[in-house]
Structures are given as structure tokens and as C-alpha cells.
Amino acid sequence: MADLAQAPLPGTFSRILREPRAVAGGAFILFVIFCAVFAPLIAPHDPLEQDLLLEKIPPAWQKGSEAGYLLGTDGLGRDLLSRLIHGAQVSMIVAFVAGTLACLLGTILGLLAGFFGGWVDAVISRLVDIWMSFPPVLLSILLVAVLGSGLHSVIVAIVVIDWTRFCRVVRTETMAQTKLEYVDSAVTLGMPRARILIREILPNVLPVILVLLSLEMGIAVIVEAILSFVGLSVSTDTPTWGGMIAEGREVIYHAWWVLVFPLIALFLTVLAFNQLGDGLRNALDPALRR
Amino acid sequence: MWYRILLNRLILAAVTLLGVAVVVFVLVRVVPGDPVAMMIAPGASEADIAALRARYGLDLPVPQQFMVWIKGILAGDFGTSFSLRQGVVGLVLGRIPATLELAGLALAIATALGTSIAVAATLARGRWLEALIDNVNGLVLAVPDFIWALVFVLVLGVLWPVLPISGRVDPRLNLDLATNFYLLEALLTGKIKLVGHLITHMIMPAMALALPLAAIIARVMKGTLQEAMVQDYILLARIKGFSRLRIVLQEAMRNALVPVLSLTGVQFTFLVGGTVIVERIFSYPGIGNMAIDAVINRDLPLIQGLVLAFAVLFILINLAVDLITIVLNPRLRHG
Numbered sequence: 001m002a003d004l005a006q007a008p009l010p011g012t013f014s015r016i017l018r019e020p021r022a023v024a025g026g027a028f029i030l031f032v033i034f035c036a037v038f039a040p041l042i043a044p045h046d047p048l049e050q051d052l053l054l055e056k057i058p059p060a061w062q063k064g065s066e067a068g069y070l071l072g073t074d075g076l077g078r079d080l081l082s083r084l085i086h087g088a089q090v091s092m093i094v095a096f097v098a099g100t101l102a103c104l105l106g107t108i109l110g111l112l113a114g115f116f117g118g119w120v121d122a123v124i125s126r127l128v129d130i131w132m133s134f135p136p137v138l139l140s141i142l143l144v145a146v147l148g149s150g151l152h153s154v155i156v157a158i159v160v161i162d163w164t165r166f167c168r169v170v171r172t173e174t175m176a177q178t179k180l181e182y183v184d185s186a187v188t189l190g191m192p193r194a195r196i197l198i199r200e201i202l203p204n205v206l207p208v209i210l211v212l213l214s215l216e217m218g219i220a221v222i223v224e225a226i227l228s229f230v231g232l233s234v235s236t237d238t239p240t241w242g243g244m245i246a247e248g249r250e251v252i253y254h255a256w257w258v259l260v261f262p263l264i265a266l267f268l269t270v271l272a273f274n275q276l277g278d279g280l281r282n283a284l285d286p287a288l289r290r
Numbered sequence: 291m292w293y294r295i296l297l298n299r300l301i302l303a304a305v306t307l308l309g310v311a312v313v314v315f316v317l318v319r320v321v322p323g324d325p326v327a328m329m330i331a332p333g334a335s336e337a338d339i340a341a342l343r344a345r346y347g348l349d350l351p352v353p354q355q356f357m358v359w360i361k362g363i364l365a366g367d368f369g370t371s372f373s374l375r376q377g378v379v380g381l382v383l384g385r386i387p388a389t390l391e392l393a394g395l396a397l398a399i400a401t402a403l404g405t406s407i408a409v410a411a412t413l414a415r416g417r418w419l420e421a422l423i424d425n426v427n428g429l430v431l432a433v434p435d436f437i438w439a440l441v442f443v444l445v446l447g448v449l450w451p452v453l454p455i456s457g458r459v460d461p462r463l464n465l466d467l468a469t470n471f472y473l474l475e476a477l478l479t480g481k482i483k484l485v486g487h488l489i490t491h492m493i494m495p496a497m498a499l500a501l502p503l504a505a506i507i508a509r510v511m512k513g514t515l516q517e518a519m520v521q522d523y524i525l526l527a528r529i530k531g532f533s534r535l536r537i538v539l540q541e542a543m544r545n546a547l548v549p550v551l552s553l554t555g556v557q558f559t560f561l562v563g564g565t566v567i568v569e570r571i572f573s574y575p576g577i578g579n580m581a582i583d584a585v586i587n588r589d590l591p592l593i594q595g596l597v598l599a600f601a602v603l604f605i606l607i608n609l610a611v612d613l614i615t616i617v618l619n620p621r622l623r624h625g
Binding site: 259 | 306308310313315317318387428432433434436437440443444447448450452455541559560562563564566567569571581582584585586590595596597600601604
């Protein structure tokens with residue numbers, strides 16, 4: 001029984017590897033994670049070290065550059081490359097923590113609603129409807145106003161706003177699976193319902209969840225960047241890409257590179273999560289393929 | 291039949307607004323720290339604090355507090371902004387026109403751009419141009435307005451400085467306008483030079499907001515157009531010898547209108563949400579930019595006013611979309 005339900009899985013990994021967008025996106029994200037984890041080892045300078053004699057030095061290939069500062073320095077003489085590498089930490093923490101929590105909350109509620117139907121579904125679906133009638137911007141303004149700024153608020157805001165993305169899709173998918181014969185067979189065999197849900201249905205809903213999770217992580221990175229751009233995320237002595245972009249916006253007429261490099265990092269990371277999601281969708285989910 | 295749907299939507303809108311009001315009320319009251327303590331000058335006496343509590347009804351039980359609060363809001367009393375020391379209603383109303391004009395311009399750009407792309411891709415079906423359009427579209431969809439805005443600032447504002455990167459008008463300019471709807475008023479009174487001046491300030495933020503929406507419109511419209519293009523009535527039109535462009539615009543477009551419109555409506559609310567950050571990047575004086583300042587200053591009365599203003603805006607957009615859908619849908623219109 002369990003073998004039947006999991007039959008599509010063995011070839012999955014090679015199918016993902018044959019999907020160029022998934023591979024490219026995944027590889028870039030692994031690279032960013034590597035930077036985040038080993039930031040203190042690979043960053044050439046202390047990201048907070050200010051040197052006013054070295055302020056606004058252009059990147060290495062420009063006139064007036066300084067050895068040892070590959071991407072140049074910002075308005076306070078801090079090394080941009082080091083700040084970029086350290087900035088990956090906050091982005092990745094938010095992507096994985098907020099993404100995973102939103103995914104867990106939404107998936108659990110979606111599985112319950114889709115599998116049990118009836119009043120469970122009615123309550124959860126109504127909740128999702130009400131939730132989604134609040135535009136995300138309003139909710140995030142209110143949440144950050146109430147919770148105050150900081151990394152925990154950013155994560156809470158993302159989870160509280162975005163769990164519905166998972167819940168809706170997982171619910172529909174679970175409903176479709178529940179109607180299939182293998183579930184009937186499992187019921188006939190007398191399997192407990194919780195076991196059917198976790199061992200039989202969940203593996204079949206998992207591909208969709210993974211696609212959504214990848215896209216959600218990209219959204220989380222952007223939301224964090226926006227909130228640090230306006231100064232509502234972590235405190236300013238932690239380097240973040242959004243914070244660097246805000247600093248770059250200030251000195252844009254004197255030193256364009258202060259804005260450009262974090263912007264490129266943010267763009268590539270968001271694109272990578274997007275491509276990974278699209279690639280996974282092609283590889284894993286025949287129903288979603290176009 | 292259609293009026294029943296309309297009534298239904300109106301009731302739903304009222305319920306949603308009430309829901310937003312309840313959420314705002316509850317959230318503002320769970321804010322860590324006493325709101326009164328934040329409002330009052332240091333060194334105020336106990337009696338002053340008690341008077342202020344009584345004025346805001348904070349000494350009453352919570353359900354009664356809610357009634358007092360709702361009554362105040364219905365009477366147009368949103369209180370005074372802590373940080374700007376002015377009435378919230380005046381502040382918000384003064385800023386709304388700027389945001390409406392920006393969002394309106396962005397919507398116009400997105401619709402025009404999205405439609406052109408969809409028509410071009412439909413005409414180029416099966417050729418390399420279609421593949422190119424699809425790929426560019428996919429890329430545009432993946433990039434949020436926040437990044438577009440900064441790219442525009444960098445490219446058109448700094449590296450090749452052709453457009454101003456901040457504000458709504460040059461502060462040195464003597465405007466001499468009666469309302470805060472600068473663009474609309476300039477258009478209506480025929481001040482062409484001022485229109486041009488305003489557009490140079492608005493075009494970059496509007497484009498940043500418009501691009502993701504244009505990509506979505508293009509994708510959905512292209513889908514429905516191509517579906518329509520294989521129908522019998524299109525074949526008939528082709529046999530009659532109509533040009534391909536005319537077939538796409540006149541015949542196939544009719545099919546695409548309703549689905550694209552309802553999609554645009556939903557997406558437009560996201561666009562209005564996007565004004566918050568885009569206005570910030572361009573220092574554009576709308577309610578979005580104001581909302582960020584209000585949150586940074588934890589200016590609760592102003593936050594309440596702005597959130598309700600946004601909520602009303604979203605509800606009105608949804609209502610308008612419903613109305614237009616009813617008008618365009620013959621089954622509902624004649625039912």
C-alpha cells in the first residue's frame with residue numbers, strides 16, 4: 001500500500017536534476033547559504049569596521065579603487081563585499097524560518113480541512129477567506145506597528161500573512177487525493193485516519209508544498225528587504241541587503257555602487273527562489289505543468 | 291438578478307469594513323505600552339492622565355470602548371496625530387489624491403502595456419517573438435515593484451539622469467491649484483506644461499508599480515486570446531478576409547475582457563498596496579509614504595486613519611470591479 005503511494009518518488013530526484021531552472025536556482029541559493037553560514041570566514045573585512053579615510057571607494061575595476069576592497073566601500077568606509085556576505089545571513093534566516101513556519105501552519109490546516117471536510121473545512125475555509133480579504137500591506141503595517149520593529153516581527157508578520165497561500169492549495173490538493181482509490185483502499189484495510197493522512201496523502205501533496213515553499217522563501221526575502229529598507233527590521237548595526245540599499249539610496253549621486261551590489265544580490269536571490277519553484281513545479285507536478 | 295448581486299456585494303463590503311475596524315481596534319489595544327502614556331507629555335499629573343483616559347473612553351469596559359470608538363469614527367473624529375500634531379482626517383484626505391493619481395496612472399500604463407504585449411504575442415504565435423515575449427514576461431513577473439523602483443532610480447535618475455527621482459513636483463514651482471488632485475486639475479484646466487512636469491515626477495514610480503501588473507495582464511489576456519483564436523467565429527472572420535490585427539482586437543478581445551477585468555481588479559489592490567514602498571523610494575507625498583512614517587513613529591491615531599483609508603480604497607476597487615463585471619456580463623445584465 002505504502003509502496004504504491006510512494007511509487008512516483010524514486011525517479012523524482014533525477015527529474016529535478018534534469019530541470020535546468022531548478023538546478024540553477026538551487027545552486028545559487030546553496031551559494032548564498034554557504035556565504036551566510038561561513039560569512040565570518042570568507043568576508044575579507046569586518047562588516048562593521050568603519051574607516052572614514054576609505055569612504056566611498058569605487059569597486060576594483062574603477063579608477064580610484066583600493067586593493068583589498070573588491071566591491072568598494074560605503075559612505076562610512078565599510079567594505080561592501082563583507083557587508084554583502086554578512087547580509088546574506090538575515091535574508092536566509094528569514095527565508096527559511098518564516099517560509100517554513102508559514103508552510104507548516106498552512107499545510108497542517110490545509111490537510112485537516114481537505115481530509116476531514118465538513119465543519120472542520122467550513123471553519124478553516126471561512127478563516128482563510130476572511131484573512132485574504134485583508135490586503136497584505138494593511139496587515140503588515142498593523143502587525144509591525146503593534147509588534148515593533150525587529151527580526152521576530154518580520155518573521156511573525158510573514159507567517160501571519162502568508163500561511164493562507166499554503167492552506168488554500170494544500171486543502172484543494174488534499175481533497176482531490178482523498179477522493180482517489182488508494183485512500184479508499186487504505187480505509188478498507190482499517191488504517192487509522194491520522195496514519196492515512198500522514199503516510200498516504202501527505203507524500204502525494206508534498207510536491208505542491210515544495211513548489212509553494214520555494215516561492216514563499218523568495219517573497220520572504222523581499223519582505224525582509226523592504227522592511228529593513230524602511231528601518232523596521234533588525235537594528236541598523238546588523239548588515240542587511242535592504243539596509244544597504246537604503247544607505248545606497250542616500251549616497252546615490254556620489255557612489256552608485258553602494259546601491260547596485262545589494263540590489264543585484266537581492267534580485268538574483270529572489271529570481272533563484274522563483275526559478276527553483278518553477279523548475280520544481282515542472283519536475284514534480286504534472287498537473288501544474290503548462 | 292443583478293441588483294441582488296449588487297446588494298450582496300454592498301453588504302459584504304460593509305461587513306469587511308466592519309471586520310477591518312474590529313481588527314484595527316483590537317490590535318491597537320494590544321500594543322505593548324499604554325497608548326495614553328505615549329500621548330501625554332512627561333510630567334503630567336494623575337488627574338491629566340485620568341482625564342485623557344476618560345476622553346478616549348479607555349476607562350470603560352472593552353465592548354463600550356468599541357462603541358465609543360466606532361461612534362467617533364462615524365462622526366469623522368479620528369483623533370490627532372501624535373507626531374504631526376494635526377487632525378488625522380485632514381492629514382489623510384490631503385494625501386489621498388497623490389496616491390490615487392499615482393495608482394491611476396500606473397493602472398493605465400499597466401493596462402495599455404499588458405494589452406499591447408498580449409496582442410503582439412497573439413499575432414506572433416509560434417514564432418521566436420512569442421518565445422521572447424514569454425521569457426521577458428516571466429522575468430518581469432518574478433521581479434517585485436520594490437526592485438523595479440530602485441532600478442529606475444539608478445538608471446533613469448542617476449546613471450542617465452533624465453528624470454527627477456523624488457517628490458511629486460519641484461518645490462520651487464508655484465502651483466496655483468485649487469485641489470490636491472494636481473494631475474487631474476492640470477489636465478482639466480489645460481495646463482499642459484504642468485501636466486508634463488507632473489508626469490516626469492510620476493512616470494518612474496508609476497512604471498515600477500505597473501510592470502508586474504502589466505506582465506500578469508499580458509499572460510492572462512494572451513491565454514484567453516489564443517483560446518478564442520481557434521474558435522469557429524474567428525475562422526469565419528478570417529474567411530471573410532478581416533486582417534489578423536482586426537480579428538484579435540475586435541473579435542477575440544471580447545472574449546478576453548471579462549476574465550482580464552476581474553483579474554486586473556484583484557491585482558490592482560496589490561498595486562495600491564505597492565504604493566506604500568514605491569512612494570517611500572521616490573519620496574512621493576502619498577498616504578503610503580505617510581503610513582511608513584506613522585509606523586516608525588508608532589503614531590497610533592494616524593495608523594488607524596491610514597489603515598481604514600486603505601481599507602475603504604480596497605473595498606471601493608472591489609465594488610467597482612464587481613459593477614463593471616455585471617455591466618459587461620450579458621447573462622447577469624439581462625437576468
